[in-house]
Amino acid sequence: MNRSELFRVRNLAVADIGPLDLALQPGECVGLTGASGSGKSRLLRALADLDPHRGGMWLDGEAAGSLKPWDWRRRVALLPAESAWWHDTVGPHFPDEPDAAALSALGFKPEVLGWRIDRLSSGEKQRLALLRVLALRPRVLLLDEPTANLDRDNAGRAEALIRDYLDGSGAAAIWVGHDQAQLRKVAVRCYRVAAGGTIREEQAA
Numbered sequence: 001m002n003r004s005e006l007f008r009v010r011n012l013a014v015a016d017i018g019p020l021d022l023a024l025q026p027g028e029c030v031g032l033t034g035a036s037g038s039g040k041s042r043l044l045r046a047l048a049d050l051d052p053h054r055g056g057m058w059l060d061g062e063a064a065g066s067l068k069p070w071d072w073r074r075r076v077a078l079l080p081a082e083s084a085w086w087h088d089t090v091g092p093h094f095p096d097e098p099d100a101a102a103l104s105a106l107g108f109k110p111e112v113l114g115w116r117i118d119r120l121s122s123g124e125k126q127r128l129a130l131l132r133v134l135a136l137r138p139r140v141l142l143l144d145e146p147t148a149n150l151d152r153d154n155a156g157r158a159e160a161l162i163r164d165y166l167d168g169s170g171a172a173a174i175w176v177g178h179d180q181a182q183l184r185k186v187a188v189r190c191y192r193v194a195a196g197g198t199i200r201e202e203q204a205a
């Protein structure tokens with residue numbers, strides 16, 4: 001393993017999707033794209049060790065199997081396309097109350113912590129779920145279409161927040177998306193899940 005390597009994936013496969021091989025350096029964000037239904041979300045779930053899979057993964061040189069599953073999932077954290085909420089209001093979903101600066105980075109005032117979940121729009125849920133996963137301070141962020149429900153301004157805020165987090169923490173990210181222009185902006189390189197489940201690195205245009 002390269003000395004500066006943060007995250008290594010070898011021969012990862014789930015059902016007939018894969019294999020995926022990649023290495024992430026600190027601060028790096030790579031894209032993962034492909035047709036709807038090609039298996040991108042299933043790969044993210046496998047990377048978070050949420051579903052059975054084949055192949056190996058290492059974080060800071062430690063094999064996934066050597067960590068407790070909950071510890072791996074906190075360090076290699078999935079932001080699913082649709083977030084889950086289990087309390088009535090926003091605030092209790094955060095381990096520590098987020099400060100006003102973090103909330104404001106995604107366009108919220110502190111009052112949002114008292115809002116009921118059932119009043120949240122899909123875009124508000126998506127932005128709050130991003131803040132919630134960042135509060136875990138993960139080493140690898142698995143982002144499943146993190147701006148799919150956002151307008152352009154809010155998508156830009158989310159992109160900037162994620163970039164600031166990666167730069168400030170040295171974490172890395174895998175960003176699943178369909179918007180090629182956005183992926184070219186946020187990711188240093190991109191992988192495509194092609195027909196038949198094979199995965200190849202896309203050549204820069």
Ligand SMILES: Nc1ncnc2c1ncn2[C@@H]1O[C@H](COP(=O)(O)OP(=O)(O)OP(=O)(O)O)[C@@H](O)[C@H]1O
Nearest residue numbers: 015034035036037038039040041042043051081193
């Ligand atoms: N647990 C499962 N067992 C079997 N098949 C599944 C399972 N979960 C999802 N699938 C199927 O696997 C395929 C890939 O699903 P996945 O959600 O990974 O696609 P995706 O590439 O993320 O699509 P989209 O871009 O539409 O979000 C789909 O045909 C889906 O129905």
